[in-house]
Amino acid sequence: MAVFIWTAKIDRRKTALVLVGAVVLCGAVLAAVFLGTRGTAASAAVSPKGVKTAEDRAAYLTAWGWQVPDDAAEVEELELPKEFGPEYDQYMSLQADQGFDLTKYAGKRIKRYTYDILNYPTGEAGVQAHLLICKNTVVAGEIVGEDFLHGLAMPG
Template identity: 55%
Template structure:
């Protein structure tokens, strides 16, 4: 039998315990997210969206299945100043972490895709992405029919 002794400072013991606790929490969180054999899908970051495949993958990361090609592609200019008619849309974007006021006066593209798996089974529902260069700066899901709806990119629960 061998006995080893070492002089360890209290700060190092606390640091090792903190790292061990963090690892344990990470392991537990991974188990909860992946429970039941289901894979957790992480939302792709808004930067580096260069191609149609990137845009489709971005929407898929929110749980949407979309037609492989956009229904429309439009070039828009974000207004220099927003009036009250834009406030609801700005609030919707802000709630998702997008700030369109950073892009006032900029030329952007809006890519619109048909959603194939809207939870209510409705057809004709569309997902729109606003891109400045290779960065998603806004997005929405909408029903273009008269009296339709609009909401953020997250799948309604």
């Protein structure tokens, strides 16, 4: 009968670093799993980056399920406030729920493209989509009706 004995010298600092790294990695995975639903709506539809042309904007809205004309009904150039006060809390929350963080664009000039929605589920007329774009990236968006405002996702 053969007996094998294996010995190893363990460096406690390296072992501690490996354990800390494993804990951090597990924490990141758990955070992604439990917090991953926030902001997935925007990324699930289509990437908000590289939205350069009228066709790109229409395709972006189409990816959310909206039918829109090829061209925007209105285009406005806006400057976002340097600081978002409490009056913006509800709007910022709506955008954050879609994965958008407008605080990154505070004080920047953006363009707001307004599109008429042709297929709102209730058949309501006058519903519009707003896309806020900075340097070919959608930074915010919403669907606006006479008595409502909601994110880009089709209500269901």
